[in-house]
Amino acid sequence: MSERLEDIAAAMVTPGKGILAADESSGTIKKRFDGINVASTEENRRDYREMLFRTREAMSDHISGVILFDETLRQKAADGTPLVDVIRSTGAVAGIKVDGGAKPLPGFAGETVTEGLDGLRERLVEYHGLGARFAKWRGVIAISGSLPTCSAIQANAHALARYAALCQENGIVPIVEPEITMDGVPGDHSIDRCLEVSEQVLRTVFAELYDARVSLEGMILKPNMVIDGKNARTASVDEVADKTVRCLKATVPASVPGIAFLSGGQSDEEATAHLSAMNASHDLPWQLTFSYGRALQAACLKAWSGKTENVAAGQRAFAHRARMNGLAAMGNWNQTQEQAA
Numbered sequence: 001m002s003e004r005l006e007d008i009a010a011a012m013v014t015p016g017k018g019i020l021a022a023d024e025s026s027g028t029i030k031k032r033f034d035g036i037n038v039a040s041t042e043e044n045r046r047d048y049r050e051m052l053f054r055t056r057e058a059m060s061d062h063i064s065g066v067i068l069f070d071e072t073l074r075q076k077a078a079d080g081t082p083l084v085d086v087i088r089s090t091g092a093v094a095g096i097k098v099d100g101g102a103k104p105l106p107g108f109a110g111e112t113v114t115e116g117l118d119g120l121r122e123r124l125v126e127y128h129g130l131g132a133r134f135a136k137w138r139g140v141i142a143i144s145g146s147l148p149t150c151s152a153i154q155a156n157a158h159a160l161a162r163y164a165a166l167c168q169e170n171g172i173v174p175i176v177e178p179e180i181t182m183d184g185v186p187g188d189h190s191i192d193r194c195l196e197v198s199e200q201v202l203r204t205v206f207a208e209l210y211d212a213r214v215s216l217e218g219m220i221l222k223p224n225m226v227i228d229g230k231n232a233r234t235a236s237v238d239e240v241a242d243k244t245v246r247c248l249k250a251t252v253p254a255s256v257p258g259i260a261f262l263s264g265g266q267s268d269e270e271a272t273a274h275l276s277a278m279n280a281s282h283d284l285p286w287q288l289t290f291s292y293g294r295a296l297q298a299a300c301l302k303a304w305s306g307k308t309e310n311v312a313a314g315q316r317a318f319a320h321r322a323r324m325n326g327l328a329a330m331g332n333w334n335q336t337q338e339q340a341a
């Protein structure tokens, strides 16, 4: 594959394909495994992720890239093949989560800033050598009637821009992920409040990217959808789709090749339906696809439940979700296809 940032970014948003976010940090993967009563050992984490990456149909037909955690980028499959090579053999690009997590922002109760810039240049050089061609950094923005503050938005946007510039300097495409949380506390905000905050955050992020001289053609945006809080869900599929597209058109330059959404705690089917509605009924200047973690993996995790005899069932569940989201990325998903499986 070409090593130009623009070409890598274009490959990451190939029509009908999207990104698998499998970069759960140690604490998050433990939480997921606790939910299925599986111990979070290095071997179990490897087995689980190998099962995903060896789901041939899903990977070759619907997954353009996989975001990995540091441990996984260095891990080998049971037969000794590096997991990165398993991923590459399917045609997908390997990527790496490089942020150090969201930490409390001093002086701003309830808000965080994502850390991890120190030493990032050196880590990127190493990750490139290990086969990563894109990276991800997530800034987490709290939302309520009074949050976020301008200071929290600014701090996170600035860090995202510095991270993105460092990635590009090292031949790595940055996924820029400013997440306004749907499932945070108190989670009772309206969709219009989410629209207002999402616009403000994206405007600030693109101003910072511009100031940091980040090439927009060589990056991917990973935003939340514009949606009401988890304790106030009333918006219809069309309302979420329309308001999300309205927000993105007002803030994201057309030179960005692609936008790959996070699922943010939506159910599997909601995340698929929203993406499909956006692609089906709007003229868009960028590719619009998925970069889901939970909404791609939840059914597979449950079907697998840590048992070798369930690997085929886990792969079927993952293949189904990947296929449904592949259809959604083309605006072609519907309930009939969902049920047919």
Ligand code: 5MM
Pocket (backbone or CB within 6 Å): 021, 022, 023, 024, 025, 026, 027, 028, 029, 067, 101, 138, 179, 261, 262, 263, 264, 265, 291, 292, 293, 294, 295
């Ligand atoms: C897969 O989870 C990613 C890493 O999360 P932690 O740093 O909390 O362990 C996460 O960044 C993920 O890529 C995004 O939140 C999108 O995942 P969802 O589940 O929201 O689609």
